[in-house]
Amino acid sequence: MIPDIASDITFRKLAIFMTFMEKGNIARTAEALALSGVSVHRALHTLEENVRCPLFIHKGRNLMPLPAAETLLEYCQEITQLMARGLEETRRTAGIGQGRLRVGTLYSLTLETVPRLIMGMKLRRPDLEMDLTMGSNETLLRMLEDGVLDAILISISESEIDRNSLEVLPLFHDDIYLAAPASASLDSKKLADLRDYHDQKFVSLAEGFATYAGFQEAFHIAGFEPEIVTRVNDIFSMLSLVQAGVGFTLMPGRMKKMYEGSVQLQKLSQPYQMQQLIAIVFARNREMDPNLLALAAEGRMYARSLQDNVG
Structure with a gap:
């Protein structure tokens, strides 16, 4: 009563x-x-x-x-x-403000971005444990909405993100490149017109990944459907197939350091040029969670360091 x-x-x-x-x-x-x-x-x-x-x-x-x-x-x-x-x-009970933070990330961000953020978080909150889950944009957004993850690092687009319920902290923009096997005849000094590669075989990420969406859009602009040999569920497997000579692909610039010696890269010509916006995303109703506040602060420092390096 x-x-x-x-x-x-x-x-x-x-x-x-x-x-x-x-x-x-x-x-x-x-x-x-x-x-x-x-x-x-x-x-x-x-x-x-x-x-x-x-x-x-x-x-x-x-x-x-x-x-x-x-x-x-x-x-x-x-x-x-x-x-x-x-x-x-x-x-x-909701897992907020406790000693564990559940973070989801794209596979490609584990090369540099995620390690930098984890190291910074360890300095800010030494006792905090961070659980890391890797997946596609689509999967990570769903896990965030279901409360399985506390924050995610993804490539965002306005159509995917509900700004009324989600807080978005931009980190950096990333260009997309044409990637080819080392054995391919590729002039890296020229811009890549995708129409010149309509006879080539391609490998791609599966549907739901941010780079897959860009892949589809680029070839839609080029006016043809590429021959896709196989689709994979992580970017490292995709680029390993490119290394092995299975086919060409499109990849984000953040992968360049790891593959510049074994994969040829060519910047896309104007009609196909695109960028991914990488951001930290979490629920707006949790914006005062101390752990998420620390992650957001570290994210801002990371974004500022990238801008300083460019400047």
Whole structure:
């Protein structure tokens, strides 16, 4: 059974009341809470009305608590302490603010971005454990929405992201390149026109990966359907197939350092040039989670370091 408590009795009014009982007058209460004296007086007056019995009497210009106010104070202290414990337990049940952060990432970001963020997080929060899950854009977004992950590092597009429910922290933009086996005849000094490769075989990522979406869009612009030998579920397997001479592909620039000696890269010509925006994404209703605040701060530092290097 729900007790008959007036809806106008709020935690804010109770907080003002408890501060007044501690400070002893309206002026000091207003100063402590950064409120006006009028606001404090109104809160105390309406609380008295809601409780339906006298709590104070006036002695000159001073407001003096009655014994009823002392009784109410005891219960206010008890209920606010109980509510604080309840909120803490609620967050613990939801896995928020605890000693573990569940992060999802694209495979390609494990080369540099994720290690840098993990190292920074270890300095900020040494006791924090980070669980890492790798997958496609589509899979990671679904896991975030289902509450399986706390934050994800993905390539974002406006059509995928609900800005009303998700917080997005951009990290960097990444260009897409044509990648070919070392044995292929490729002039890396020229821009790649995909129409010149309509006779080539290609390998690609499976549907749901960010690079796959760019792959489809580029060949749509080129006006032909490429012959795809195989589709794989991670970018490392895809580029291993390119190394082995199985076919060509499109790949993000962040993979260049690892494969520049074994895979030929060519920048795409103007009609096909595209960028991926890599970002940290998490639920907006968890933006005050201390662990996510630390991750966001580290992400901003990482993004700033990349800009400084470019500058």
